[in-house]
Amino acid sequence: MSDPVLSVRDLRVEFHTRRGVLKAIDGVSFDIGKGEVLGVVGESGAGKSVTGSAVIGLIDPPGRIAGGEILLSGQRVDNLPPEEMRKVRGKRIGMIFQDPLTSLNPLYKISEQLIETITTHTDLSPTQARRRAVDLLAEVGIPAPEKRIDSYPHEFSGGMRQRVVIALALCAEPELIIADEPTTALDVSVQAQIITLLKRLGREHGTAIMLVTHDMGVIAETADRVAVMYAGRIAEIGPVHDVVQNPLHPYAEGLMGAIPTLAGEDARLVQIPGSMPRLNRIPPGCAFNPRCGYRFGRCTVDRPDPLPWRGHRVACHLYDAASGPHFLGEGKTLAAAKKPEEAA
Amino acid sequence: MTTPFVRVSDLSRSFDVSKPWLNRVIEGGEKQYLKAVDGVSFDIPRGETFALVGESGSGKSTVARMVVGLLPPSGGGVTIDGISMSDTKAQVERQLLRRRIQMVFQDPYASLNPRWRVQQIVAEPIRAFKLVEGEADIRARVGELLTLVGLHPDDGVKYPHEFSGGQRQRVAIARALASEAEFLVCDEPTSALDVSVQAQILNLMRDLQDKFGLTYLFISHNLAVVRHMATRIGVMYLGRIVEISGGREMFQNPKHPYTRMLLDAVPDLAMSGRDREPVAGEIPNPINPPSGCTFNPRCPFANERCRVERPPLAGGVACHAVHEGRLAVKDAA
Ligand SMILES: Nc1ncnc2c1ncn2[C@@H]1O[C@H](COP(=O)(O)OP(=O)(O)OP(=O)(O)O)[C@@H](O)[C@H]1O
Ligand SMILES: Nc1ncnc2c1ncn2[C@@H]1O[C@H](COP(=O)(O)OP(=O)(O)OP(=O)(O)O)[C@@H](O)[C@H]1O
Ligand code: SF4
Ligand SMILES: [Mg+2]
Ligand SMILES: [Mg+2]
Numbered sequence: 001m002s003d004p005v006l007s008v009r010d011l012r013v014e015f016h017t018r019r020g021v022l023k024a025i026d027g028v029s030f031d032i033g034k035g036e037v038l039g040v041v042g043e044s045g046a047g048k049s050v051t052g053s054a055v056i057g058l059i060d061p062p063g064r065i066a067g068g069e070i071l072l073s074g075q076r077v078d079n080l081p082p083e084e085m086r087k088v089r090g091k092r093i094g095m096i097f098q099d100p101l102t103s104l105n106p107l108y109k110i111s112e113q114l115i116e117t118i119t120t121h122t123d124l125s126p127t128q129a130r131r132r133a134v135d136l137l138a139e140v141g142i143p144a145p146e147k148r149i150d151s152y153p154h155e156f157s158g159g160m161r162q163r164v165v166i167a168l169a170l171c172a173e174p175e176l177i178i179a180d181e182p183t184t185a186l187d188v189s190v191q192a193q194i195i196t197l198l199k200r201l202g203r204e205h206g207t208a209i210m211l212v213t214h215d216m217g218v219i220a221e222t223a224d225r226v227a228v229m230y231a232g233r234i235a236e237i238g239p240v241h242d243v244v245q246n247p248l249h250p251y252a253e254g255l256m257g258a259i260p261t262l263a264g265e266d267a268r269l270v271q272i273p274g275s276m277p278r279l280n281r282i283p284p285g286c287a288f289n290p291r292c293g294y295r296f297g298r299c300t301v302d303r304p305d306p307l308p309w310r311g312h313r314v315a316c317h318l319y320d321a322a323s324g325p326h327f328l329g330e331g332k333t334l335a336a337a338k339k340p341e342e343a344a
Numbered sequence: 345m346t347t348p349f350v351r352v353s354d355l356s357r358s359f360d361v362s363k364p365w366l367n368r369v370i371e372g373g374e375k376q377y378l379k380a381v382d383g384v385s386f387d388i389p390r391g392e393t394f395a396l397v398g399e400s401g402s403g404k405s406t407v408a409r410m411v412v413g414l415l416p417p418s419g420g421g422v423t424i425d426g427i428s429m430s431d432t433k434a435q436v437e438r439q440l441l442r443r444r445i446q447m448v449f450q451d452p453y454a455s456l457n458p459r460w461r462v463q464q465i466v467a468e469p470i471r472a473f474k475l476v477e478g479e480a481d482i483r484a485r486v487g488e489l490l491t492l493v494g495l496h497p498d499d500g501v502k503y504p505h506e507f508s509g510g511q512r513q514r515v516a517i518a519r520a521l522a523s524e525a526e527f528l529v530c531d532e533p534t535s536a537l538d539v540s541v542q543a544q545i546l547n548l549m550r551d552l553q554d555k556f557g558l559t560y561l562f563i564s565h566n567l568a569v570v571r572h573m574a575t576r577i578g579v580m581y582l583g584r585i586v587e588i589s590g591g592r593e594m595f596q597n598p599k600h601p602y603t604r605m606l607l608d609a610v611p612d613l614a615m616s617g618r619d620r621e622p623v624a625g626e627i628p629n630p631i632n633p634p635s636g637c638t639f640n641p642r643c644p645f646a647n648e649r650c651r652v653e654r655p656p657l658a659g660g661v662a663c664h665a666v667h668e669g670r671l672a673v674k675d676a677a
Contacts, residue, residue, distance in 0.1 A: 015506075017506070019501075041538065042538060043538050043540060043541065044508055044509070044510025044511055044514075044536075044537055044538045044541050045507070045508040045510065045511050046508075046538075049508060049509065143628055143629040143630070144629035144631070144632070147629065147631065148629075148631075151361070155359070155361065156401075157400055157401040157405065158400065158405065158532075159399075159400025159401060159565075160400060160401055181509070181536065184535045184536060191565075191609075191611070192609050192611075195611075214510075214535075214536075214537060214538045214539055214542070215566075215611070216539060217610065217611025218611055220611060221611050254540060255538070255539060255540050258539045258540045258542070258543040259539050259568075260539075260542075260543070260546075260566075260568040260569055260571070260572045261568050262567060262568050262571055262595060262607070262610060268547050268550070269542075269543035269546055269547055269572065270543060271540060271543040271544050271547060272540045272543075275494040275495075275541075275544075278496055278498070278499070
């Protein structure tokens, strides 16, 4: 088997602050194959964006990669000198960030920014680059691109700016795209276009995509597999259909349950009680245990590791045979583990 | 009849998007304007939530910025509790009004001062409007607010860049709540949040509304979220409201072809892997919008009249096909 496009192994990222060392990522491993879309979801602050930043080598002090390896098509990239990493970024890895304003320079016209990126990473002349830039804008759905290409970022709506950022990421036809909330600012109809675009990239160019988003509908439609993150670790990773429909990890279950639906009456939304612990106050045992309705003895003592379980990996003691009577073997689902008072 | 708490009447805003004067002289070309908002009217009774939905670039944020007085309208106006947001005579009243209105922006990066600690950011309206006196009490209040939005009081000493995107949005919401405003204009307040935090924030917003009778103008592209929050909904397309109706009504009996298309385009959790019905047509160029009904190039029901004559907003919908009875509308149950 050929190497996956991206392989992250036991990644650790720390922030050294005056208030101590914060472990933002604490042992995260996953692969993304050619043409595959890995969705990444999870609590705000769980480390999704930091994971993406680590892959593209953009962890700035006081942050640092404290352990693990990142391989791009089999080649280690986490220890490259900054100059070489800069070439990898932009050429081999495209980036689409949560906030379009961080990727666009407010002082330069859209045209200048696109042409500059294109000429840096390809052999095109400035005139050809301009033509390619117009094509890219059309591809991401900017109306009348030849007219609007000379606008400044502030003259575009939030959604239009994000489409410009996507065009920027596509400039060099990278092998991997890290997309951090690419459709968050977009309405459903543009969202559908962007999703179609991302899927086509995977299909036609074999581009691997790491797609971070809170929008479970987008994940359900775009991703092949999904990773659910909580407090700097992967709680569950598996095929998207399974994780969305039948989550195994109690946090994943809570997350899927909180999704508002069109059918839903205007009752209160289901919410997971409490909030994610701060990074310097992660409880011993399972980080989710203070909020977990299934907690039992082991949970406050041992930290669960992501173990293979029916085509997923899941970090929860319920799926560990060593948990004795609490073990959910023999096809038992989470419901079987409900505490009696809650099941009633 | 008394006027409703918020009244937006015939609000319009154009932007000059011409090339610079010198280029126009050299290269030729007219002055060009983009009509971002064109004749938008709606009311929000006290204690209710009015939601604006619609395509990216349809003018939702521009409406929001005019409603809170951050952007002067080019036509029409906004009154809040009877006070005009643009009338120069109302200067003094408007000053008093300002503390009763807060905005939560689409983009938490742009709205938080990067050089301030979070506790300063959240305390700013408390200090400005002297809502709480004494440093210790202010600190306690800030801690309370941070807890309310799911952060920790100790997070107050951090700077915005030390937070994730979603955590920053919670800071922005805490600051909006700090002012004890009566009217909150929320532009995509939860689109940067994960669904479990979103559920907490939306539940919180509804609790606060029930408890203090808050009024919301709520903008979101997530129709499920709007379904959950809105009393009434306005659907915008290219700067105009094309449909306006009660929350439940909109989802049960969408009338305008664009509204129907939006509802069909909602991603469905159950259909993993399947391709979504692609949305027909290109988004038109707002500088040079189509004549007649601006939706006509994408509309499966468009006829000659639609390409020429602009449909008025009547019976809550601006569509010739609906007005002529060519496009059936389910009766409200
Ligand atoms: N420069 C920094 N200094 C200190 N802590 C940081 C810094 N940048 C990020 N963190 C912390 O790292 C953790 C992970 O942040 P990250 O941005 O990856 O979250 P996320 O999962 O992307 O959340 P969101 O969904 O809200 O975007 C957060 O708890 C955040 O507070
Ligand atoms: N300062 C400006 N100068 C020129 N054009 C502008 C300016 N601000 C907004 N526009 C244009 O006005 C239109 C409406 O923008 P607005 O930000 O209100 O859209 P929106 O409905 O909030 O979209 P989104 O969902 O993408 O946030 C867009 O075509 C935008 O490009
Ligand atoms: S390990 Fe225990 S506390 Fe953690 S999610 Fe599983 S059951 Fe809940
Ligand atoms: Mg993030
Ligand atoms: Mg907007």
